[in-house]
Amino acid sequence: MTETAGEPGVRIGDQVFEAMQAKILSGEYPSGHRLRIRQLAAELGTSVMPVRESIARLEEVGLVETSPHRGGVVKAFTAEELLQIYAVRLLLETEATVNGVAGLDADGRARLDEEFTAMESALAAGDASTYLDHDEELLATIYSAGGNPVLVDTIRMLWLRCRAYKLVGARRALESGDLPPLLEHQRRLMEAVDAGDAEAARTAAELSLSDAIERIRSVLDRPEGNRPG
Structure with missing residues (x-):
């Protein structure tokens, strides 16, 4: 990513931001890094200014925090913050699911199959980050069919904020070999889409997010010294 005189500064800034965001979302830059x-x-092969600006942008989207000394x-x-994020996700994503199932067309349904197949391939390759990318695109395809881009953008922002937690969960499932749960929710959603059953889709969304909330609560119930840091 070499900075040249002929390349607009804003473009360099975008490239640096995207590169740093990708490293955070993939886990290459873990929490606390x-x-x-x-x-x-x-x-990254650039000057310090685009890096400073990118850190500020990453703080705005909730992926980075800054302090004068660190x-x-x-x-x-x-765990408490994650619980709050997932509570909001539960409200928004169940609504987005119901609206999306009602509006999904044949092209959208075909896209679900493509994303699901890509998820299976990523799991077979042991690639948790790519699995999550396609999982989110499958869900976004359904949500976008509801015709409310502001709702979809808000949900995507929440996904960014809890990506590290999702990545840890997917990697643990891969390490344990317990892969069926990583596809079960999406299968249920697709079955509900095929049946035109918005309420079944709502139930599938609620179960998936409620399970995540219970996992977070189990962390909260542990003694302080046994919580992940």
């Missing part, structure tokens, strides 16, 4: 500006600039670090959410 310190973002050293000069080191990142050298790594600079930027990849944000680590507490």
Whole structure:
């Protein structure tokens, strides 16, 4: 990503932001990882200014937090914060599911099959990050069919904020070999779409998110010293 005189500065800034965001979402920069500006600039082949700007943008979307003495670090959410995020997701995504099932056309249904097949391939390859990418695109296809882009954009922002938690969960399932649960929710959704049953789709969405909420609550119930840090 070499910065050249002929390349617009805004484009370089976007490239740096996207590269850093991708590293956070893939887990390459884990929670608590310190973002050293000069080191990142050298790594990405750019000056320090686009890196500073990207850290500020990443803080705006909730992936990074900064302090005067530490600079930027990849944000680590507490179980309490995750619980709040998932409670909002439950409200928004059940509504988006019902609206989307009613509006999904044949092209959208075909897209679900494509994303589901890509999810299966990612799991077979042991690639949790790519699995999550296609999982989110499958859901976004349904949600977008509801015709409310503001709702979809809001949900995507919440996905970004809890991506690290989702990535840990998917990787643990891969390590344990317990793969069926990683596809069960999507299968139920697709069956509900085929049946034109919006309420069955709502139930599938509620079950998936409620399960995640219970997993987070189980962390909250542990003694303080046994919680993941």
